[in-house]
Amino acid sequence: xxxxxxxxxxxxxxxxxxxxxxxxxxxxxxxxxxxxxxxxxxxxxxxxxxxxxxxxxxxxxxxxxxxxxxxxxxxxxxxxxxxxxxxxxxxxxxxxxxxxxxxxxxxxxxxxxxxxxxxxxxxxxxxxxxxxxxxxxxxxxxxxxxxxxxxxxxxxxxxxxxxxxxxxxxxx
Amino acid sequence: xxxxxxxxxxxxxxxxxxxxxxxxxxxxxxxxxxxxxxxxxxxxxxxxxxxxxxxxxxxxxxxxxxxxxxxxxxxxxxxxxxxxxxxxxxxxxxxxxxxxxxxxxxxxxxxxxxxxxxxxxxxxxxxxxxxxxxxxxxxxxxxxxxxxxxxxxxxxxxxxxxxxxxxxxxxxxxxxxxxxxxxxxxxxxxxxxxxxxxxxxxxxxxxxxxxxxxxxxxxxxxxxxxxxxxxxxxxxxxxxxxxxxxxxxxxxxxxxxxxxxxxxxxxxxxxxxxxxxxxxxxxxxxxxxxxxxxxxxxxxxxxxxxxxxxxxxxxxxxxxxxxxxxxxxxxxxxxxxxxxxxxxxxxxxxxxxxxxxxxxxxxxxxxxxxxxxxxxxxxxxxxxxxxxxxxxxxxxxxxxxxxxxxxxxxxxxxxxxxxxxxxxxxxxxxxxxxxxxxxxxxxxxxxxxxxxxxxxxxxxxxxxxxxxxxxxxxxxxxxxxxxxxxxxxxxxxxxxxxxxxxxxxxxxxxxxxxxxxxxxxxxxxxxxxxxxxxxxxxxxxxxxxxxxxxxxxxxxxxxxxxxxxxxxxxxxxxxxxxxxxxxxxxxxxxxxxxxxxxxx
Numbered sequence: 001x002x003x004x005x006x007x008x009x010x011x012x013x014x015x016x017x018x019x020x021x022x023x024x025x026x027x028x029x030x031x032x033x034x035x036x037x038x039x040x041x042x043x044x045x046x047x048x049x050x051x052x053x054x055x056x057x058x059x060x061x062x063x064x065x066x067x068x069x070x071x072x073x074x075x076x077x078x079x080x081x082x083x084x085x086x087x088x089x090x091x092x093x094x095x096x097x098x099x100x101x102x103x104x105x106x107x108x109x110x111x112x113x114x115x116x117x118x119x120x121x122x123x124x125x126x127x128x129x130x131x132x133x134x135x136x137x138x139x140x141x142x143x144x145x146x147x148x149x150x151x152x153x154x155x156x157x158x159x160x161x162x163x164x165x166x167x168x169x170x171x172x
Numbered sequence: 173x174x175x176x177x178x179x180x181x182x183x184x185x186x187x188x189x190x191x192x193x194x195x196x197x198x199x200x201x202x203x204x205x206x207x208x209x210x211x212x213x214x215x216x217x218x219x220x221x222x223x224x225x226x227x228x229x230x231x232x233x234x235x236x237x238x239x240x241x242x243x244x245x246x247x248x249x250x251x252x253x254x255x256x257x258x259x260x261x262x263x264x265x266x267x268x269x270x271x272x273x274x275x276x277x278x279x280x281x282x283x284x285x286x287x288x289x290x291x292x293x294x295x296x297x298x299x300x301x302x303x304x305x306x307x308x309x310x311x312x313x314x315x316x317x318x319x320x321x322x323x324x325x326x327x328x329x330x331x332x333x334x335x336x337x338x339x340x341x342x343x344x345x346x347x348x349x350x351x352x353x354x355x356x357x358x359x360x361x362x363x364x365x366x367x368x369x370x371x372x373x374x375x376x377x378x379x380x381x382x383x384x385x386x387x388x389x390x391x392x393x394x395x396x397x398x399x400x401x402x403x404x405x406x407x408x409x410x411x412x413x414x415x416x417x418x419x420x421x422x423x424x425x426x427x428x429x430x431x432x433x434x435x436x437x438x439x440x441x442x443x444x445x446x447x448x449x450x451x452x453x454x455x456x457x458x459x460x461x462x463x464x465x466x467x468x469x470x471x472x473x474x475x476x477x478x479x480x481x482x483x484x485x486x487x488x489x490x491x492x493x494x495x496x497x498x499x500x501x502x503x504x505x506x507x508x509x510x511x512x513x514x515x516x517x518x519x520x521x522x523x524x525x526x527x528x529x530x531x532x533x534x535x536x537x538x539x540x541x542x543x544x545x546x547x548x549x550x551x552x553x554x555x556x557x558x559x560x561x562x563x564x565x566x567x568x569x570x571x572x573x574x575x576x577x578x579x580x581x582x583x584x585x586x587x588x589x590x591x592x593x594x595x596x597x598x599x600x601x602x603x604x605x606x607x608x609x610x611x612x613x614x615x616x617x618x619x620x621x622x623x624x625x626x627x628x629x630x631x632x633x634x635x636x637x638x639x640x641x642x643x644x645x646x647x648x649x650x651x652x653x654x655x656x657x658x659x660x661x662x663x664x665x666x667x668x669x670x671x672x673x674x675x676x677x678x679x680x681x682x683x684x685x686x687x688x689x690x691x692x693x694x695x696x697x698x699x700x701x702x703x704x705x706x707x708x709x710x711x712x713x714x715x716x717x718x719x720x721x722x723x724x725x726x727x728x729x730x731x732x733x734x735x736x737x738x739x740x741x742x743x744x745x746x747x748x749x750x751x752x753x754x755x756x757x758x759x760x761x762x763x764x765x766x767x768x769x770x771x772x
Binding site: 037048141 | 192196199200203206207210211214221401465466467767768769770
């Protein structure tokens with residue numbers, strides 16, 4: 001009986017202080033963890049945006065340069081930013097055609113035979129710099145492409161540089 | 173009882189802690205699972221991308237291996253499977269034609285497939301359309317010699333110089349003699365500055381002014397040019413002068429075959445089938461009419477010091493449109509050949525038609541197309557103009573290319589064959605090629621020289637006493653090439669043969685100059701560049717700057733020379749297949765990339 005009364009007495013002040021302190025610490029930890037997870041997730045998405053834009057652009061431009069037989073130096077802007085690359089190439093049927101890469105409102109666009117097909121980099125990325133350089137060898141030509149892309153989500157902004165050099169197989 | 177209550181209370185406290193742990197665990201799991209999804213998807217995408225790239229470069233590896241093997245004459249079958257870095261590449265090699273191979277490599281890495289196709293071309297299909305084709309030196313036939321055809325072919329002769337026969341000399345096919353040619357003194361031969369023709373606008377059409385020294389037809393011009401890349405064949409026009417620039421209409425035009433130009437400067441001939449009749453002292457222009465391509469163009473060498481006094485060089489975007497020409501500093505390299513002499517045939521029995529300016533003392537089965545004749549069995553049919561000059565079927569640039577292919581192979585420093593250096597001697601069969609021999613090549617006493625690629629001999633070639641030179645069986649239906657800087661002397665049952673398959677011949681080339689039947693040093697018997705005699709068989713012989721002397725029952729497939737001397741029952745037996753013979757540097761070299769691309 002004595003013990004039963006004792007058990008219903010409630011919490012002592014010290015107990016309360018200990019419990020609240022414990023709860024506060026756990027809550028701070030939880031919120032902090034959630035926030036950092038959110039930041040990490042946003043960071044991940046920004047990286048993904050950059051990578052997917054760069055992958056799409058470089059896969060396409062690499063394939064086009066490799067298939068081209070000449071760089072139209074007069075129609076291209078070489079060595080400076082913003083650059084333009086006008087390639088003389090052949091379609092699957094062997095007919096001559098042109099493919100052009102240029103920067104318009106922060107995105108890299110493609111033109112085929114002078115017709116703008118739209119941007120190849122995604123709307124979530126900005127093209128900070130697009131520089132094209134032509135390398136002329138004794139037997140063949142090559143093109144170096146340097147691109148700086150940036151992407152922003154919330155207060156996270158990332159910028160990365162991408163490079164590639166491709167030999168024009170059509171020049172053989 | 174006290175103990176029981178106490179235990180119960182402890183259990184209650186524990187439940188709160190468990191709930192808290194569960195609560196945080198669920199939140200953590202939700203966050204982790206939320207992040208893992210995209211990460212895994214990204215990982216899969218990245219892995220596929222990398223596999224696709226690996227697959228592409230694995231296919232490239234297969235292509236490069238096959239190309240290396242074909243170029244270097246290494247063993248390779250029709251299909252090859254290579255395992256490389258966890259992936260595989262299936263390489264399939266097929267012949268598109270006798271001068272083109274197609275390689276398709278399919279790369280496979282983790283079921284990601286990518287295909288690359290490479291086409292290689294080789295060889296020069298030299299046009300040996302005549303049993304004998306002779307340059308300005310002409311053809312001399314004596315003592316029952318003949319040019320015959322076999323296997324349905326007729327043995328035609330085309331000569332840029334006179335044909336002189338005697339003692340029942342016979343040509344079973346047609347005999348054609350072009351109007352003779354002389355090199356005009358008006359020309360520019362100094363080369364010190366490149367002029368790129370058709371590389372960039374408006375330097376597209378170039379023209380060189382000249383003034384002929386005599387009033388004759390301009391049958392041929394020779395331009396000192398080289399090519400960069402693979403330009404298409406341009407048109408060369410002879411144009412009148414119009415107030416110091418070329419007029420906009422042509423007096424004569426002909427195609428300059430791009431294949432005749434090499435990657436270093438050489439004289440490239442252009443013959444006009446309808447030559448322009450020039451007047452001495454008047455001004456004319458040679459117009460080089462081409463298109464524009466920044467990677468495939470010609471370079472026409474010029475003399476920046478204006479060494480040729482009677483002309484200048486100019487350029488314009490298109491020769492036939494109105495507008496002004498721009499003058500360059502200096503003269504472009506050119507030679508003019510004026511049709512000075514008239515073609516003639518004398519004392520030959522001809523089975524087909526005869527074409528020459530004058531024909532005398534000949535027996536002709538077909539029609540005698542001539543402007544003047546006497547002592548013939550037929551009167552002249554004057555309905556046709558004199559035949560035009562025909563270029564040699566193999567250009568200097570092609571021969572230079574073969575020499576380069578040979579030099580890329582094995583180099584034998586010294587003589588070869590009899591008392592030859594190590595690797596190029598022995599009493600049985602000697603197999604060499606592609607190879608360059610810095611000394612002489614001597615094959616006698618039943619020895620066999622088996623050519624596995626093009627062979628270039630810097631000295632002389634002597635084949636005699638049952639010595640044999642043949643193409644390796646790997647040439648198949650292609651023909652092989654043997655080149656000498658010195659003379660070629662073959663006699664006493666020397667045997668030349670192709671690979672054994674029909675359509676395969678051996679081409680023996682001498683680039684010796686100045687051995688034209690008159691006293692000169694370093695020549696074969698009879699002051700010839702190529703001397704063939706004593707029951708020799710096989711081969712196509714070629715020399716563009718010397719005489720070929722054929723005697724003593726020699727029977728050869730076809731012959732091309734600056735001058736040709738047939739005597740003592742010598743027979744040139746022309747086979748149908750020679751016209752289509754494809755001369756390659758062989759399985760051991762000379763294949764070049766035609767196209768290289770990724771395909772589906």
